[in-house]
Amino acid sequence: MKHNIGEFLFGRAPESSLPERVSDAITRQQRDSEQLIGWVQLLLVTIFGTLYAVAPKTAMSDGFHPVPWALALYFLFTFTRLALSYRILLPAPVLTLSVVADISLLMVLIWSFHIQYMQPASFYLKAPTMMYVFIFIALRTLRFDPRYILLAGATAAIGWLVLVLYVLWSEGGHSMITRNYVTYLTSNSILIGAEIDKIISIVMVSGVLAIAVLRAQRSFKRAVSEEIAAQDLSRFVSREVADRITHSEHQIRPGDGEAVNATVMFTDIEGFSTVSETLSPTELAHMLNDYFGATSAVIEKFGGVITQFQGDAMLITFNAVKPDANHGQNAINTALEIQRLCETTTFCHGGKLKTRCGINTGDIIVGAIGSENRLTFTVHGDTVNIAARLEPLNKQFGTYILATEATLAHCGNSASSNTRWSQRGDVTVRGRSQPTPIFSTDYREYGGVFAPNLSGVTTS
Incomplete structure (x- = not known):
C-alpha cells in the first residue's frame, strides 16, 4: 500500500x-x-x-x-x-x-x-x-x-x-x-x-x-x-532494427513479423579457417574489426542493413527493414564493391581477405523468433534459405558472386554494359527439390572509377 x-x-x-x-x-x-x-x-x-x-x-x-x-x-x-x-x-x-x-x-x-x-x-x-x-x-x-x-x-x-x-x-x-x-x-x-x-x-x-x-x-x-x-x-544490431524494436507500439513477441519483397545477401570470407591459424586471437579480432568496418561502410552506402553477424559471415538485407525500391540492384552493387575492396585493400596485420556472396530476391518474413525471454530479430523464408545456399556454391564454381534469376529480373533494364553475367545453370540447392537458375559476375574498374552495372544476362 x-x-x-x-x-x-x-x-x-x-x-x-x-x-x-x-x-x-x-x-x-x-x-x-x-x-x-x-x-x-x-x-x-x-x-x-x-x-x-x-x-x-x-x-x-x-x-x-x-x-x-x-x-x-x-x-x-x-x-x-x-x-x-x-x-x-x-x-x-x-x-x-x-x-x-x-x-x-x-x-x-x-x-x-x-x-x-x-x-x-x-x-x-x-x-x-x-x-x-x-x-x-x-x-x-x-x-x-x-x-x-x-x-x-x-x-x-x-x-x-x-x-x-x-x-x-x-x-x-x-x-x-x-x-x-x-x-x-x-x-x-x-x-x-x-x-x-x-x-x-x-x-x-x-x-x-x-x-x-x-x-x-x-x-x-x-x-x-x-x-x-x-x-x-x-551497436549490436543495425540502427534500423534497433529503431524498430525501441519504437514499436507494442511489445514484440515471438512470431511477430511482416512479409516483404526484398533482396537477401549472405557473405563469407574465403579460407577464413586458414587465416585464423596464422594469427593470434587478438590479431584475428583486429583483422575482423578492420574488415567489418570497411565492408559495413560499403553496405550502408548502398542502403543495405546488416541483419546478423555469424563469425566472419554476414546476413545483409535490402528493403527488409529500410525501404529500398532498387533493392536488387543495390545488393549487386554492394557485392561488386566488396569484391573491389577486398582486392585492393590490405587489412590489419597484412592480410588479404576475399569474400564470397550469395544473392537472392523474393518474399521474406521480417520479425522476431525465439522464446518470450530470448528473441532474435531476423529474416527467414525460402528466399533467405536459397541465398544462404548460394554463398558456399561459389567455391564449386570458382566465383565470388552468385545471384539468382529473380534478382537479375528485379533489376530490369536499369543496367548498362559494364557488368556481364555468366549463366551457371540450374542448381538444386540443398534443402530444396526445385532447381534454381543462378548466375555469376565479377567487378570491373574503368580508369580507376568503380561503376557496377548490369547488362542483362549473357552466357559464358
Whole structure:
C-alpha cells in the first residue's frame, strides 16, 4: 500500500543503481541547468535594479539607503556563482549555500524597505517584491532536483516568518495588529491571517513543484537510461532494427513479423579457417574489426542493413527493414564493391581477405523468433534459405558472386554494359527439390572509377 501511494504521488522509481554513464549524463544536464538558473537570476536582479533606478522616488531617509547596496551585493553574488558554474561543477554544499543566500538576500532586501522609506516595520510586509520569492523557488525546478526546491521553499517560509516576528517584536508591533481586512489594506496594520496565508502558499507551492519535479526526474532518468540502452542496442544490431524494436507500439513477441519483397545477401570470407591459424586471437579480432568496418561502410552506402553477424559471415538485407525500391540492384552493387575492396585493400596485420556472396530476391518474413525471454530479430523464408545456399556454391564454381534469376529480373533494364553475367545453370540447392537458375559476375574498374552495372544476362 505504501509503495502504491508513493508511486502514485512521485511516479515509478528508476533502477536503484544507475550506470555511471547515465549518472554522468544527468550531471551534465544539471550543470547546464545551473548555468541557466544563473543567467535568469542575473536578468532578474538587473531588471529589478533598473526599475528601482528609473522609478520616481518618494520621501526617503537622508542617510544610508540599503536597497542599492542589497541589489549590488546580490548582483555580485549571482555573477560570481554564474562564472564559477562555467569553470567547475558546483558541489552540493555550494549549491545549498547558494539557495539559502538567494532567499536570504531577498528577505534582507524586503526588510530594508521600511528603513529606506522611513516607515514602520509592517510596511515591508505589503511589498510586492515578496512575489520574487515564488520566482526564486520556481527557478530551482530547472535543475530537476526536488531537494533544492524544498530548501528554497523552507528558507523562504522561515525567512518570511522571521520578518513577521520582527514586526511583532518591534516597537508598537502588537498595537498594529488588526482583524479588519480593509484597515489592513489601507494602512500599515498587520493582519496575521494574511501573513500565515503567504507562508502556507510558499510551502504548498514548494511542495507541489517538488513533487512535479521528482516525477519528472524519475521519468527523465528512465528516459536517459532507455536512450543509452537504445544506442547500445544499435551497436549490436543495425540502427534500423534497433529503431524498430525501441519504437514499436507494442511489445514484440515471438512470431511477430511482416512479409516483404526484398533482396537477401549472405557473405563469407574465403579460407577464413586458414587465416585464423596464422594469427593470434587478438590479431584475428583486429583483422575482423578492420574488415567489418570497411565492408559495413560499403553496405550502408548502398542502403543495405546488416541483419546478423555469424563469425566472419554476414546476413545483409535490402528493403527488409529500410525501404529500398532498387533493392536488387543495390545488393549487386554492394557485392561488386566488396569484391573491389577486398582486392585492393590490405587489412590489419597484412592480410588479404576475399569474400564470397550469395544473392537472392523474393518474399521474406521480417520479425522476431525465439522464446518470450530470448528473441532474435531476423529474416527467414525460402528466399533467405536459397541465398544462404548460394554463398558456399561459389567455391564449386570458382566465383565470388552468385545471384539468382529473380534478382537479375528485379533489376530490369536499369543496367548498362559494364557488368556481364555468366549463366551457371540450374542448381538444386540443398534443402530444396526445385532447381534454381543462378548466375555469376565479377567487378570491373574503368580508369580507376568503380561503376557496377548490369547488362542483362549473357552466357559464358
